[in-house]
Amino acid sequence: MGSLKARIRKAERDAQADTVVLLCPECGEEMRVAENTDVEYIAWCWTQETGAKSYRETPPDVFVIANHPHAVEGLIDKATGEPWLARLESAGGRDVD
Secondary structure: OOOHHHHHHHHHHHHHHOEEEEEOOOOOOEEEEEOOHHHHHHHHHHHHHHOOOOOOOOOHHHHHHHOOOOOHHHOEEOOOOOEOOHHHHOHHHOOOO
């Protein structure tokens, strides 16, 4: 069994591997959110628009995005430089314009 420090560092690396850093080009704010927050955000938007009930609690990272004062569509995935919601736009193997 390794030292406590080494286990903490490994846990921190594992946690960072499951996160995405988003950059707002308007204000420069960086937000670290869970990797699947894009899907969770779209689901939350759908419940807001339709009034449908969600079957589970909304993750806190969704509110980090929803409460940001600038357009969500403008957020950039810092690691790739791509728009944050780009992978959902091409879901299913086809581009959506």
